[in-house]
Amino acid sequence: YREYRCFEELCLHCPFKDKCISDKxxxxxxxxxxxxxxxxxxxxxxxxxxxxxxxxxxxxTVERSFADSKNLHGLRYARMRGLNKVSEQCLLTAAVQNMKKIAMRLSSI
Structure with a gap:
């Protein structure tokens, strides 16, 4: 953060002092x-x-992908415990979604 402060002398004679600063x-x-x-x-x-x-x-695009992960691929809840296992579940879900996209593109050719 950066903090900017006005000089006290300027605030003493300011007409907006009561709107700008508190009594303390x-x-x-x-x-x-x-x-x-x-x-x-x-x-x-x-x-x-x-x-x-x-x-x-x-x-x-982006929000739809997360919604599909949660609703269609069981990513609403973690199936296992631990960061590595949950990361594995997320990666597998993303891989499945990518495979589905590839299959849809290939089927339309």
Whole structure:
């Protein structure tokens, strides 16, 4: 995080002091994450026509894949315990989904 602080002398004579800072504070402090500018750029991009189109495609591709994993391939619950075994289950599920996609493409040729 980066912290920005106003000089106390400037806040003393500011006409917006009562709206900006509380009774206990003597000056304004703004704290922003180092990636906040990138987050703002992404939010602004999603408001453009191109950004809206890309975001709508996400529902059809990425989110659909996760939903199919959960509903059709049993990835809603882990069948085994341990990080390695759960990772194996996820990888096998992804492999099955990829095989299904390949089979669908080959059958349409």
């Amino acid at each position: 504070a003597r000056y304004k402090t703004v704290r922003r994450h180092v990636w906040e500018d990138h987050k703002d750029d992404n939010k602004n991009f999603l408001k453009t026509e191109k950004g809206k189109g890309i975001y709508n495609r996400r529902k059809e």
